[in-house]
Amino acid sequence: MISKWQWLLAQLSRTLWVRATLYVVLSIAAALLAVLVERLLPEPLPITIGASAVDSILDILASSMLAVTTFSLSVMVSAYSAATSEVTPRATRLLMQDTTTQNVLGTFIGSFLYSLIGIIALSTEVYGESGRVIMFGMTLLVVALIVITILRWIEHLSHFGRVGDTTARVEVVAAGSLDDRITNPCLGAHALRDDSIPAGAHALYPRHCKYLQHLDMAALADCAQAHDVNLYVTVLPGGFCHPAEPLLWLQGELGEACEQSLHDCFTFGELRSFDQDPRFGFSVLSEIASRALSPAVNDPGTAIDILGRGVRLLSAWVKYREPQEQDEVRYPRVWLKPLQLDDLFDDLFGPIARDGAARIDVQLRLHKAMQALIALDPVFSTPAKRLSGEALALSEQAMVLDLDKARVRNLAVAERV
Numbered sequence: 195m196i197s198k199w200q201w202l203l204a205q206l207s208r209t210l211w212v213r214a215t216l217y218v219v220l221s222i223a224a225a226l227l228a229v230l231v232e233r234l235l236p237e238p239l240p241i242t243i244g245a246s247a248v249d250s251i252l253d254i255l256a257s258s259m260l261a262v263t264t265f266s267l268s269v270m271v272s273a274y275s276a277a278t279s280e281v282t283p284r285a286t287r288l289l290m291q292d293t294t295t296q297n298v299l300g301t302f303i304g305s306f307l308y309s310l311i312g313i314i315a316l317s318t319e320v321y322g323e324s325g326r327v328i329m330f331g332m333t334l335l336v337v338a339l340i341v342i343t344i345l346r347w348i349e350h351l352s353h354f355g356r357v358g359d360t361t362a363r364v365e366v367v368a369a370g371s372l373d374d375r376i377t378n379p380c381l382g383a384h385a386l387r388d389d390s391i392p393a394g395a396h397a398l399y400p401r402h403c404k405y406l407q408h409l410d411m412a413a414l415a416d417c418a419q420a421h422d423v424n425l426y427v428t429v430l431p432g433g434f435c436h437p438a439e440p441l442l443w444l445q446g447e448l449g450e451a452c453e454q455s456l457h458d459c460f461t462f463g464e465l466r467s468f469d470q471d472p473r474f475g476f477s478v479l480s481e482i483a484s485r486a487l488s489p490a491v492n493d494p495g496t497a498i499d500i501l502g503r504g505v506r507l508l509s510a511w512v513k514y515r516e517p518q519e520q521d522e523v524r525y526p527r528v529w530l531k532p533l534q535l536d537d538l539f540d541d542l543f544g545p546i547a548r549d550g551a552a553r554i555d556v557q558l559r560l561h562k563a564m565q566a567l568i569a570l571d572p573v574f575s576t577p578a579k580r581l582s583g584e585a586l587a588l589s590e591q592a593m594v595l596d597l598d599k600a601r602v603r604n605l606a607v608a609e610r611v
Contacts, residue, residue, distance in 0.1 A: 217300030273355030368475025382524035385517035415525035432471030547585035551592035
């Protein structure tokens with residue numbers, strides 16, 4: 195678990211402009227490094243390089259890198275648009291955080307500025323004989339870096355923004371978030387039950403209608419310790435908060451200073467975040483499947499692929515251990531609801547069962563997925579049978595052929611609901 199400021203810093207580091215700015219700073223430093231090195235040399239280098247030799251290379255770099263950067267930006271925007279229209283807008287943020295794309299654009303922009311500054315420095319005769327030699331050697335290194343980057347960019351473009359690539363990215367972030375919650379079900383706090391909140395507790399309400407993106411549990415625990423209160427948090431990351439629903443219940447004295455400190459522990463935003471919210475990753479996967487099952491797209495293979503990814507994701511739940519009252523916790527004065535397996539089933543498989551109710555191929559694979567999960571561990575039995583029954587009822591209403599209905603009925607792991 196990370197603090198609020200660490201989380202905000204991590205979000206900032208994933209943006210394109212931060213990484214591009216870093217490359218720009220490095221390129222400027224590299225262009226001016228020759229001046230500093232030349233002054234530190236005890237005597238001139240034995241090699242002589244004419245100013246025109248370096249200047250011609252820098253001219254080529256300056257003109258070509260500007261064009262390549264513009265082209266790469268257009269490709270990036272096209273990939274974002276394709277992901278928005280063909281996959282789901284919620285997955286576009288993962289493409290925008292792609293480090294390879296950011297490194298490539300940063301390299302191209304940095305190379306352009308490096309060559310531009312080098313041309314200016316050469317025209318003003320800032321470099322001496324040794325400085326031009328050093329500049330020539332650094333330019334050759336920049337050219338080699340550009341060649342490697344372009345080759346890597348070409349390979350990356352072969353799959354960047356495609357449905358399979360975007361789906362795999364969503365699966366990776368969902369798996370990481372789910373593993374964190376399996377390892378730490380209540381984020382270091384006690385498990386909040388229906389009867390955990392004591393009578394007479396005070397409610398703390400949010401000030402905005404937004405999604406909870408991050409919950410700083412360490413700061414909550416410090417606040418509870420400092421003000422001698424117990425905190426019962428009723429909202430999980432990813433939940434939609436509004437002033438009519440409390441964020442938490444507080445046992446103790448709720449002063450103004452305590453209230454402000456508690457509000458600072460919650461980070462809100464207009465969109466959900468993948469980091470502490472496994473259900474968001476599952477919901478995005480189901481959105482991809484629903485888009486694929488729409489009449490405009492008609493791609494049941496993608497929905498079937500999502501079902502397989504769902505089984506793979508949920509197979510990690512066999513390591514989950516239900517929190518107990520006697521468990522030692524990191525934050526003894528904080529209570530939080532654990533993640534529910536039923537919610538994960540509803541988020542991922544529910545929309546597929548609804549939107550693919552009329553398709554025999556999707557229904558068969560859905561019920562086989564439920565069978566696979568039940569075979570993995572008995573913990574999946576109840577939610578899998580419940581969802582299988584719901585899917586069966588939907589298919590009975592949507593399918594036309596009695597033969598298809600019978601095939602689904604024979605494969606379902608639950609009776610009709």
